[in-house]
Amino acid sequence: MRPLSSRLVGAVALAALLSVVAALVAAFRLPEGSVDAALNRFSIFDVPAVPAALFAGAVVAMISQLARLRVRVGGGLARLAWGEAAVVLLCASLPPAVVPPISLVGFGAAHAALHVLDSRHARARPVRESIYGVAALTISAALAALVVAAAWGGEVREGLAPRQVGALCAAAVVYYLATVAFLVARLVAAGGGTVRGIAGPILGGSLLMLVGNVAAGLVIVWACSTSGFLLLLVPPVLWLMHQFYANRLGEDEERRTWAEFAEVARELNRLDERDAAQAGIAGAMRLFGVSAARVVLAGGRTYGDLPDGPMTARPLAVGAVSVGELQLAGSEPHRDRDRLMLATFGDALAAALHDAVTHHELRTMSERTTYDAVRDPLTGLYNRAALLGRGNVRLAARPPGEPVALLLLDVNDFKEVNNALGHTAGDEVLKVIARRVQDAGNDGDLHARLGGDEFAILVTDLAVGGADLALAAAVERARKLGAQIAAPMRIDGVALSKEPSIGVAVAEAGSADLTELLRRADIAMYQAKDGGQPVAWYDPSRDDASTDRLALLAELREALAAQPGEDQLTLELQPAVALTGPAGASNSGGQITGVEALIRWQHPRRGKLSPAQFLPAVEGSELIAPLTHWVLERAIALASGWRRAGLAVPVAVNISARSLAERQLPETIGDLLTRHRFPAEMLVLEITETVMLSSSPVVDEVLARVRRLGVQLAVDDFGTGYSAFTVLTRVPVQEVKIDREFVAQMLDAPKPGAIVQATVDLARRLGLRVVAEGVENPEQRARLAELGCTAAQGFLFYPPLPPDGLLAVLRERRQLQRRHLRAEGAV
Known part of the structure; x- marks a missing residue:
């Protein structure tokens, strides 16, 4: 007091x-x-x-x-x-x-x-x-x-x-x-x-x-x-x-007093040693009415001060383990009650301090263990395991498509240092190189020693400006790093210089994990060594053993097996809008004539992937069949639900050449149509013209059986093949989709415009529907409507929508149609 x-x-x-x-x-x-x-x-x-x-x-x-x-x-x-x-x-x-x-x-x-x-x-x-x-x-x-x-x-x-x-x-x-x-x-x-x-x-x-x-x-x-x-x-x-x-x-x-003692004892429960000691000092002064108190721990640490004069000392121990001593200003208590309370309080304080000290030691040990688990003991840089773990976390945090780089360096002829000066000198060289690697990097870089004389730097702050600019920036950083490492150093009184070979791998975030980046950088580093160059960068054309495709297929297998609620694969649906009719004059188009199902992959590490980023690898694997089945089932289930809600609209699904070579495809489609009670004529399979012109008897048989089910066929990307018009007479199709490349150039170049016009005229004479893809401005829509194109698809009307978004559009369209019919007096 x-x-x-x-x-x-x-x-x-x-x-x-x-x-x-x-x-x-x-x-x-x-x-x-x-x-x-x-x-x-x-x-x-x-x-x-x-x-x-x-x-x-x-x-x-x-x-x-x-x-x-x-x-x-x-x-x-x-x-x-x-x-x-x-x-x-x-x-x-x-x-x-x-x-x-x-x-x-x-x-x-x-x-x-x-x-x-x-x-x-x-x-x-x-x-x-x-x-x-x-x-x-x-x-x-x-x-x-x-x-x-x-x-x-x-x-x-x-x-x-x-x-x-x-x-x-x-x-x-x-x-x-x-x-x-x-x-x-x-x-x-x-x-x-x-x-x-x-x-x-x-x-x-x-x-x-x-x-x-x-x-x-x-x-x-x-x-x-x-x-x-x-x-x-x-x-x-x-x-x-x-x-x-x-x-x-x-x-x-x-x-x-005992109520106060219970309160003071609760205050002793601190995991920090200093907090527990301070709580003990405050509690002792409060309980025993002394002017000052001090806690002296067994390790010599002291908390609190005591004035000169008489002092009461209470040893603090837990069992046979001495924790320290509690010292109070003033003489020994003269009442038995006070001595009993002092003994009880001392035991409680000893237990609290023992727990705090033990917790501190365990935390220090845990921090030391954690540090040792992720750090190289010689240089203090991250080790290989930490680079892989933390590197993948950083890659996942970058926006998809943003360039990242991995620089992998190996010291040339490092063995000579160990042979000439001994391993102790070699360790000193590695420490100097580690410091130079850190000094050459930025704050956001991840530095690691992979083992031996190999070091790696993960760079995530490359300037965004295209792949070429990102590669140029990474190579420039690698050259500066090599020059800094090659600067002379003095080890045990000997001046020496060690030059590194550096491999550079640049990729977009989400396209490769750290393991793949290390593999690519390793290939580039050995190319630098073989070519006698200080720096080399990864060239995919010289990589005969890419593991990214294998990893992608394994990850897709896991995505297909995901439980409900943990889906990585989703469908987006893009409507096709009629260009003819009373409502076709507006920019938003008229009635929705159908929707195209487009698969998307929300990868947990690579981010959102479009079909072009994974379908090429899938089409060459055994996963094409389960992936096709997944898309068909999701698309038919969604369209069946819309139909039950009074919003019937055809749904189109892209079918690859590999899927058409599967003889069980017609049975798969028939089972899905029966299970979901969905009319076959409302399912459209979009097939490229190259596949339709195939001379494979299996493909011809599968197409014939699909048609017998009542399923409609559409020619996708029409005009890009060598015999575009031949396919319309050879295969019984109901719809033609003009490739977006022709639509994009039809107003500016005469040849694409002529192809679009010829396609619309021929399809109209054959009684086929024509859908133009990639319509992005009103001028394109107006020209297509003028030519007599049946429908169009593109961002001018709707982007690919999630199922809930498309359902809202269908309901809105039904309300607009009802109002239009009321205005016409039809209802």
Whole structure:
């Protein structure tokens, strides 16, 4: 607790002196002989001497303070005494003007004696606190005397008339309230808590003592005025009352103390050593009322400070393990209860500190283990495992398509260093190279030593500006890195220079993982070594063993086997919009004539992949059949749901050449149509013209069986083959889709425009639908409508939409169509 300020003590002491001076002035102004007469009226054992009466009053005041009880309140101690009984006696036996100086003498003598007694046990309060206590009691006694003076009008009354009893009781209550107020002020000023938190326990614990003290004082006054022999019964009665007070206050304090102990023990549960020690120091000061405490751990670490003087030490141990020592300011506790509490608190603090120290050691060990698991022990750079793990995380965090680079370097002829200078010198060379690798990189780079004399740098901050610019930037960084590493170094007094060979691999984020980038950079690095060049970059044309395709197929197999709710594969659907009819004049087109199902792959590491990024690899593998089945089932299920909702629209699915070579394809389609109750004529299979012109008997057989099911066929990317118009007469198709390349150039180049016009004319004469792909502006739409093109597809109308988005479009279209029919009077 903080010591009382000199200003507060001085103010209270000055007020006490002024009250005493005022009382003495009032006493001298009384009529001559009135004081002697008043004192002679109150006689004990027929001893009327004025000095004896004054001395007796001072002794009463002193005894009332010597018989005290200590109560812990907040963070400090409150001392409850028999002051109310003494005030009743003094005010009943002495003139009010004499009470303040007599109180000052008696209270001062009591506190001086207590200070001497406590000093022998190292429990003495500071002198300023004793001065504050004496001054506060004197002021309280002066206020009580004022009450009596006001009630009696300056006269001295004999006996205990009701008016006198009331005045004495009021004086005792005023004294009580004043002393409580000064006590609360002292504890608050010393940082012991709030006014409410301190005053509540004091008032609750001392009200009964107030009543008993006032009753005891009145009884003594009555005995003195009746018969002095009755006073012989007072000491045992007062002793019994004192024991009763002590037991009552002790029970209350015990209850509060152990509740406070439980709260303090909870505060010890800290995982940090410093926090646990600080909580222990604060708890010890709070529980034991000491001014300072210190925790000294077994390792020599110390928390808290102690002033010079007596000290109480409590060893802290958990079983046979010594944790440290708790040191408290002041001498050893003299009560068994305090010693028991100190022992219990010490055990709790020892356990908390032991847990905190153990947690700290485990955390340090875990951090060390984690560091060793990801760091190269020689250079401190990341090791191969950390590069792969952290590198893949960084790649996944980059936006898809953003260029990244991996620089892989190998020190040329490093073995010569070990042979000539020894392995210790070789290790020093590797450390120097590691520092230069770090210095040459940027903050966002990932540096690693892969083992031996191989180092790698993952660069993710290449400037975005196309693949060529990204490769040029990565190669430039590699050359600067090589030059910096090749700078001369001095090892064991020998100047040497080691040049590296660096391989550079650049790829778009999402297109390759770290393993694949390492493989490519390794190929490039050996190309640099073989060519005698400092830097070489990965050339796919010189890579005969790409593993990216194999990894992609394995990942696709997992995607096809994903559980519902964890789907990586999804469908997007792009509507085809009619260009003819009353609604075809708007930019948004007219009625939706069909939708094309487009597969998308939301790869967990590579990001969102378009069909062009994975279908070429799939078409050459055995996964084409399950992937085709997946697309067909999803597309037919979605279209069947729209149909049940009254939003029937044909759905088109692209079928590859490899799928048409599967004889079971017609049975697969038939089973799906039956299971989902979807009309065959509302399913359109889009097949490239090259496949339709195939001379394979299996393809011809599969197409014929598909047509017998009632499924429609469409020629996709029409016009890109060598015999485009031949396919329309050879294969029974119902729809022709003009390739987007011709649509994009039809307004600017005569040949593409002529091909589009010839395709529309021929298809119209053959009774086929014509759908133009890639329509992106109103001019293209207007020209196609003018030529008589049946429908169009492109971003001018709708981009590829998720199923929910397409469903909303179909519902909106149905509402527009109904309003149009109402306007025409058709409904």
